[in-house]
Amino acid sequence: MSKQRGLSEPTRCWTSTDPLYVVYHDEEWGRPVTDERGLLERLCLEGFQSGLSWLTILRKRENFRTAFAGFDAERVARFNARKVEQLLGNPGIVRNRLKVESAVKNARAFRRVQDEFGSFAVYQWRFVDGRPRQNRPRALKDIPAKTDESDALSKDLKRRGFTFVGSTIIYAHMQAVGMVNDHVVGCFRQREVARMAATRA
Numbered sequence: 001m002s003k004q005r006g007l008s009e010p011t012r013c014w015t016s017t018d019p020l021y022v023v024y025h026d027e028e029w030g031r032p033v034t035d036e037r038g039l040l041e042r043l044c045l046e047g048f049q050s051g052l053s054w055l056t057i058l059r060k061r062e063n064f065r066t067a068f069a070g071f072d073a074e075r076v077a078r079f080n081a082r083k084v085e086q087l088l089g090n091p092g093i094v095r096n097r098l099k100v101e102s103a104v105k106n107a108r109a110f111r112r113v114q115d116e117f118g119s120f121a122v123y124q125w126r127f128v129d130g131r132p133r134q135n136r137p138r139a140l141k142d143i144p145a146k147t148d149e150s151d152a153l154s155k156d157l158k159r160r161g162f163t164f165v166g167s168t169i170i171y172a173h174m175q176a177v178g179m180v181n182d183h184v185v186g187c188f189r190q191r192e193v194a195r196m197a198a199t200r201a
Contacts, residue, residue, distance in 0.1 A: 020058045021058065030175065032132055036073060041064075044107075047164030049169075073120075105162070108161070139184060146167040146168050146170075154167040181194055
């Protein structure tokens with residue numbers, strides 16, 4: 001969290017009065033993520049978010065973590081039809097059958113990628129050559145909905161059996177896990193996230 005907050009309210013990419021959204025922007029969005037549970041969680045949550053607001057997902061996030069075994073890929077991959085029905089009766093998550101079944105299917109595909117590459121992080125970060133892209137947009141309108149990299153990752157994920165991984169969803173995922181830094185110029189997190197990226201060099 002920026003020390004600026006103790007002096008005055010910092011400039012952010014977007015404004016929100018909801019503290020969950022503020023903390024998400026200030027501490028998470030754009031920060032490079034390489035741990036396996038973190039990557040699976042964000043991949044699944046982006047799928048659940050489709051057609052909904054991200055704030056809806058943030059408010060249910062802890063419930064998702066409990067329901068999906070902390071997003072441990074090995075455990076989620078073992079969820080059976082009975083478990084899916086149980087999840088569909090859980091009011092704490094998004095109860096959409098296609099999305100719930102997709103999360104389980106994606107966990108299984110995630111495990112196959114882990115077996116092939118050693119980790120999902122190694123596989124995923126290859127699409128930006130292992131280092132976050134620094135885009136420096138000047139306004140939110142300058143941020144694209146998808147890119148050539150998200151197109152390529154989306155296409156490859158689909159080939160590997162993942163679902164709810166269209167290019168727009170995947171670009172949002174790439175932003176969330178810091179594969180790209182789309183904090184706008186002037187946002188206090190733009191430089192902080194850029195410094196995080198430099199440590200990966």
